[in-house]
Structure formats: structure tokens, C-alpha cells
Amino acid sequence: MNILVTGGAGFIGSHTVVELIEAGYSPVIVDNLSNSDPSVLQGLKNILGKDIPFYQEDCNDYVKMNKVVQRHNIEGIIHFAAFKAVGESVAEPLKYYQNNIGSLLNVLNVMQANGIRNLVFSSSCTVYGQADVIPVTENTPKKKAESPYGNTKAIAEDILEDTVKAGLGFGIISLRYFNPVGAHPTAEIGELPIGVPNNLVPYITQTAAGVREKLTVFGNDYDTPDGSNIRDFIHVVDLAKAHVSALNLLQKHTDAPYYNVFNIGTGTGNTVLEVIDTFEKVNHLKLNYEIGPRRPGDVVKIYGDVEKAAMEMNWRAAKTLEESMKDAWRWQKKISNL
Ligand code: NAD
Ligand code: WQD
Numbered sequence: 001m002n003i004l005v006t007g008g009a010g011f012i013g014s015h016t017v018v019e020l021i022e023a024g025y026s027p028v029i030v031d032n033l034s035n036s037d038p039s040v041l042q043g044l045k046n047i048l049g050k051d052i053p054f055y056q057e058d059c060n061d062y063v064k065m066n067k068v069v070q071r072h073n074i075e076g077i078i079h080f081a082a083f084k085a086v087g088e089s090v091a092e093p094l095k096y097y098q099n100n101i102g103s104l105l106n107v108l109n110v111m112q113a114n115g116i117r118n119l120v121f122s123s124s125c126t127v128y129g130q131a132d133v134i135p136v137t138e139n140t141p142k143k144k145a146e147s148p149y150g151n152t153k154a155i156a157e158d159i160l161e162d163t164v165k166a167g168l169g170f171g172i173i174s175l176r177y178f179n180p181v182g183a184h185p186t187a188e189i190g191e192l193p194i195g196v197p198n199n200l201v202p203y204i205t206q207t208a209a210g211v212r213e214k215l216t217v218f219g220n221d222y223d224t225p226d227g228s229n230i231r232d233f234i235h236v237v238d239l240a241k242a243h244v245s246a247l248n249l250l251q252k253h254t255d256a257p258y259y260n261v262f263n264i265g266t267g268t269g270n271t272v273l274e275v276i277d278t279f280e281k282v283n284h285l286k287l288n289y290e291i292g293p294r295r296p297g298d299v300v301k302i303y304g305d306v307e308k309a310a311m312e313m314n315w316r317a318a319k320t321l322e323e324s325m326k327d328a329w330r331w332q333k334k335i336s337n338l
Helices: 010-023 037-047 062-071 085-090 094-115 146-167 198-209 236-250 272-283 308-315 321-335
Strands: 002-006 026-030 076-079 118-124 171-177 179-181 217-220 233-235 258-264 288-290
Touching: 002 010, 010 026, 010 037, 010 236, 026 062, 037 321, 062 094, 076 094, 076 171, 076 236, 085 094, 085 146, 085 198, 094 118, 094 146, 118 146, 118 236, 118 308, 146 258, 179 198, 179 236, 198 217, 198 258, 198 272, 198 321, 233 321, 236 258, 236 308, 258 308, 272 321
Parallel strands: 002 026, 002 076, 076 118, 118 171, 171 258, 179 233, 217 288
Antiparallel strands: none
């Protein structure tokens, strides 16, 4: 089954391409390389032993997308392509609405024109904001997004649900990812942030590699056991496998309109300081870090109830935080030539 993977040169998309091949699917990548590097394709080849069809195109381009879909007889799409920097989205909201919502609408139009039923969409736990009760289930009410980026995910989910409801022949799953970390255990692919990382784990690994002088922990006076924020850190390979499970599930629901959302996390929360501690322990090194002020907009604590994905998709995260921290460091050492 030929699957179009938009954003397939990115962090989560590239790991998903590997899992798709291992599950017997045939992925085709469309990525405009706006936040990724062509070296990812070589990494994929080193893991998979073959080239994956790749098109450097923009998902907002209807004509180009239509061509790729027809050329490869695409039967399903995983739509990763989006901008994801929360702070930048506050400064440049139109850029985010255009790319994240515009590309989704374009993908849906291309699907409809070509009779493609199945879509898996990258949503985010950001739609919950600071939930009143954790762990959050898929029924936890969504809160008004803190940023235009977060709002693109909330709006996208509404667009997808409405589109399915209209009975246009779609089967769609939104996966609400928690915090993806780690890298492929081969160290052939991993996270490649452009410029200063926004996210915790690449900041940790770059600090350990000497690319950054020190990590600042954004606050240790929260209402948590050690005062730092709590997140649900999921190994990117586990997250990638959830997309295979979602595609498999969509194929069981081909007779009627189908829309569903799933939390994709580990079901466990860890504090920022626990992550640092685990990184130091498993990799036998000391990290230069200091406690700084809170980062505006951070939720205090969140982790996911993941039983729905276990029950309905037969998927559960298997890797530990220790493995994530080892794999993240192995990858950083490779790209830093250490
Ligand atoms: P990423 O930036 O590594 O990957 C996204 C890829 O999409 C990049 O390779 C980029 O070049 C490409 N892209 C962006 N706009 C495009 C366009 N218009 N046309 C073609 N290609 C385009 O990000 P990621 O971490 O792999 O995230 C993948 C998806 O998961 C995104 O939708 C993101 O919002 C979502 N998500 C990420 C996280 C996270 O913490 N990484 C958490 C929740 C949800
Ligand atoms: C994790 C924790 C920081 C950097 C973001 C998006 C969210 C989702 C995932 C896409 C927080 C702390 C971080 C640093 C630190 N993305 N931290 N020092 O904020 O949970 O979520 O990515 O959908 O929408 O908002 O992830 O990795 O930025 O931060 O102390 O230098 O690490 O305060 O508690 P976050 P993150």
C-alpha cells in the first residue's frame, strides 16, 4: 500500500518512514526541506538499504501534490508537514495559519479529488492546555490554545472532524502526540533542529556536546515533586509505530465515515530535572545546567492516559526514558563528530 508521508524528512516523519517499511507499507516522501536536511534521506537509505521516493515540494501546491499522488497511486496519507515553533508562531501567526491550515486543506482537497480515503494527522497534547485533571484522556475538554501554533492543531482537528462527518468518504485519525524524544537506535536519523533548539532534549544533548554552554531549567518552583514541569516523554520510534497502528485501524473502518483521536504518549510523567538526571546517569556524564525563571506559556504538568490507543489500536509505547536518553546522546555524538 503506497502511503504519502508529508514532512517525511522531519524528525517524526523520518522515523515513521522506517516503521512503515518494516510493516510492509511503501512510503513516498514530500517535504520542502523548510525545517529538515537532505542528509536525512541518506540516513534512511543506510537503515533501509534502499532509496525512498522523495519529492522536494510544498504541500500547499495543489498541482504538485496531485501529480505525486497520481504517479504513485497513493492510497493513504500521513500529514506531518507543519511549522512547530511555538514562540515563532506568536510573532508570525499568519505564517503558521497559512502553512499548517493551508497545507491541510490542500491535502484534503487532493485526497477528495483522487478518492483517497485514509489520513493520519499529527496533532498535539497542546490542545489540552493546562488540563484540570491529569492524566488527560481523549475526552478531556480542549482549552483555548496558548499560541497560534497550538490553535492550528485545534482548528485542524475541527476541520477533520467536520470533513469526515459530511460523509465525503473519509477515514481520518488524529494522533495527539506528547513530547517525542530520542532518535533511531542506529543513530542514522534523529532530531536536527535548525538554530537554537526550543525543545528540552536537543538542548540537553547540544549542551553535553559543547554546542551550547549551559542548559537553563525553566523554573523549579512549580507545584510538582521537585518543582520543575512534568511532561510525558515518548521515544520517537514508539511514536512512529503508532502511525502504522493508525493506518491498520483505518483499514478496518472502510464502510462508513470514521474519525477518531488518540493520545500517543507513555502514560507516565517525568519532571524536567528527572530527565536531566536520567540523561546524566545513562550516559555517565555531568550536564552544565542552572535553574532559571519560568518560561511564559509553559503548562505546569501534563501526561496522557493512553488506554484508548492500547484498546482500539493495539498500540502501546515500549521504550523507557533511559533508552530515549541513550539514543538521543548517541545521535548527538554522531552529528557532532564526537
Ligand atoms: P519537523 O519540523 O522535524 O518535521 C516537519 C517537516 O515538515 C519538516 O521536514 C519540514 O521541512 C516539513 N514541512 C513543513 N512545512 C511544509 C510544507 N508546507 N510542505 C512540505 N514540507 C513541509 O517536525 P516534527 O517534530 O517531525 O513534527 C511533525 C509533526 O508533528 C508536525 O505537524 C508537528 O506540529 C507535530 N508535533 C510535533 C511535536 C514535537 O514535539 N516534535 C509534538 C506534537 C506534534
Ligand atoms: C519541555 C519542558 C520546559 C527547554 C512543546 C510544544 C508542544 C509540543 C511539544 C508540538 C518544559 C522545559 C525546555 C529548556 C527547559 N509540540 N525546558 N529548558 O513545552 O512541553 O511542548 O513541544 O505540538 O506544543 O509547546 O516541550 O521541549 O519545549 O519543554 O527547562 O531549554 O522542558 O520548560 O517544562 P513543551 P519543550
